[in-house]
Amino acid sequence: MAIRIFAGALAKAMSNRDSDWVSAGRAAMHKATGATALRWPSRNGSSLIHVIVLAIALDLGWPLGAVSQMPVPLPVAPPAAETPPIATDVRLAGDDKQTRMVIDLSHKIDMRAFTLADPYRVVIDIPQVNFQLPPNTGERGRGVIKAFRYGLVMSGGSRIVLDLTGPVRVTKAFVLDPVDGQPARMVLNLTTVDRETFLRAAAIDNHLPRPSDPPPARADREEHTTDPRPVVVLDPGHGGIDPGTRAPSGELEKNLTLEFTSMLRNKLESTGKYRVVMTRSDDTFVQLSERVRFARQRQAQLLISIHCDALARGSGEAEGATVYTLSDQASDAETQRLADAENRADVIAGVDLAAEPDDIADILIDLAQRETRSFSTHLARNLVNEMRVAAHLHKHPHRSAGFRILKAPDVPSVLIELGYVSNARDLKQLVSESWRSRTGDAIVHAVQTYFTTRFAGGTAARAQGEVP
Numbered sequence: 001m002a003i004r005i006f007a008g009a010l011a012k013a014m015s016n017r018d019s020d021w022v023s024a025g026r027a028a029m030h031k032a033t034g035a036t037a038l039r040w041p042s043r044n045g046s047s048l049i050h051v052i053v054l055a056i057a058l059d060l061g062w063p064l065g066a067v068s069q070m071p072v073p074l075p076v077a078p079p080a081a082e083t084p085p086i087a088t089d090v091r092l093a094g095d096d097k098q099t100r101m102v103i104d105l106s107h108k109i110d111m112r113a114f115t116l117a118d119p120y121r122v123v124i125d126i127p128q129v130n131f132q133l134p135p136n137t138g139e140r141g142r143g144v145i146k147a148f149r150y151g152l153v154m155s156g157g158s159r160i161v162l163d164l165t166g167p168v169r170v171t172k173a174f175v176l177d178p179v180d181g182q183p184a185r186m187v188l189n190l191t192t193v194d195r196e197t198f199l200r201a202a203a204i205d206n207h208l209p210r211p212s213d214p215p216p217a218r219a220d221r222e223e224h225t226t227d228p229r230p231v232v233v234l235d236p237g238h239g240g241i242d243p244g245t246r247a248p249s250g251e252l253e254k255n256l257t258l259e260f261t262s263m264l265r266n267k268l269e270s271t272g273k274y275r276v277v278m279t280r281s282d283d284t285f286v287q288l289s290e291r292v293r294f295a296r297q298r299q300a301q302l303l304i305s306i307h308c309d310a311l312a313r314g315s316g317e318a319e320g321a322t323v324y325t326l327s328d329q330a331s332d333a334e335t336q337r338l339a340d341a342e343n344r345a346d347v348i349a350g351v352d353l354a355a356e357p358d359d360i361a362d363i364l365i366d367l368a369q370r371e372t373r374s375f376s377t378h379l380a381r382n383l384v385n386e387m388r389v390a391a392h393l394h395k396h397p398h399r400s401a402g403f404r405i406l407k408a409p410d411v412p413s414v415l416i417e418l419g420y421v422s423n424a425r426d427l428k429q430l431v432s433e434s435w436r437s438r439t440g441d442a443i444v445h446a447v448q449t450y451f452t453t454r455f456a457g458g459t460a461a462r463a464q465g466e467v468p
């Protein structure tokens with residue numbers, strides 16, 4: 001159907017030189033493929049055909065490797081008024097173990113690189129760029145790069161596709177600011193790896209949302225792309241149709257967590273050190289995978305999910321705050337019970353969990369998660385240390401289980417159960433301004449310690465903008 005619309009528009013563009021038909025063709029093509037709008041050299045039918053042939057020749061459509069069958073959304077387009085950055089030079093260096101690509105740009109842009117198998121490729125998605133490169137650029141490669149091609153793939157989005165001699169890992173991918181008369185530079189480092197490592201990385205890329213996937217409609221869209229501060233995502237548990245747990249006196253978890261998290265956001269923001277974003281800022285339902293995606297989209301360096309627990313009447317008494325990290329095996333039966341309860345959020349809202357992509361790649365993701373997990377554990381320990389003083393902690397304050405909200409493979413994540421709404425003492429604290437403020441301060445201290453020690457550690461540091 002879509003192809004027929006496009007073919008019709010194309011036929012009209014061929015027979016009618018009225019530029020409106022070219023626009024119609026472009027609109028139809030955009031609809032049909034979701035990946036068009038290459039630069040139109042002039043508005044007539046023959047150049048339309050020319051451009052389409054060019055697009056096919058360049059293979060700039062969605063790559064359809066064995067691993068990737070999913071459409072790959074592009075970085076968010078810059079406002080229309082902005083002139084696109086200009087790429088003026090490309091340099092390749094290195095050998096068949098390590099290869100570096102450097103592209104000179106008129107100004108800094110966002111980038112995202114990922115790999116595809118069979119044939120082996122690296123795809124770099126960037127906002128729309130005006131490529132003013134010498135003719136024949138990309139026909140010959142160097143090191144692991146056989147050749148490369150580049151161009152617009154959609155309005156506002158350009159792409160560079162590298163053909164590789166074998167499997168690689170993207171070990172660096174970042175854009176440097178212009179300095180001392182030097183242009184901005186995009187740097188990509190590729191290191192040869194074995195096929196298994198390559199496939200694992202590709203599977204993660206293709207089974208999980210990417211950092212630059214379009215944000216969900218309700219997400220706040222603020223993107224300070226030039227702001228170098230780490231992004232901390234705060235996640236107030238439950239919301240909308242899913243109230244979470246309920247105190248005997250009627251207080252709802254979703255309200256308690258939103259109030260607490262809003263206070264925590266203000267405290268974290270006032271340090272000036274972090275970009276703080278919340279997965280929800282009102283009483284709306286956000287599914288768990290959406291929250292994880294939200295954090296990944298923003299390349300968050302931390303995700304802190306805030307909840308309150310409750311024990312059913314007659315199932316004993318528990319009190320105090322607990323910090324949870326992700327693990328395959330719940331640390332005890334009580335923790336498994338809690339993880340099951342928290343993971344039911346999507347069931348409550350009628351979300352089809354069978355369609356969730358993260359289950360498919362669980363095993364693969366687990367492999368990549370080890371480093372992230374050690375960071376999460378590091379933060380959890382800081383939190384326990386700080387909160388021990390300010391808040392009242394559970395007798396086993398750090399536990400772990402398979403919480404879905406903690407499953408981002410590249411965002412260190414913790415879940416804090418502030419306390420039990422089923423416990424009178426905990427509930428009294430949960431609604432107390434002074435307790436909230438003390439506990440918020442403790443969390444802020446823990447986050448500050450986390451970033452200081454993490455980046456001071458050297459080996460643990462993962463540079464901003466680097467592809468994990």
Ligand SMILES: [Zn+2]
Binds near residue numbers: 237238244245307
């Ligand atoms: Zn909860």
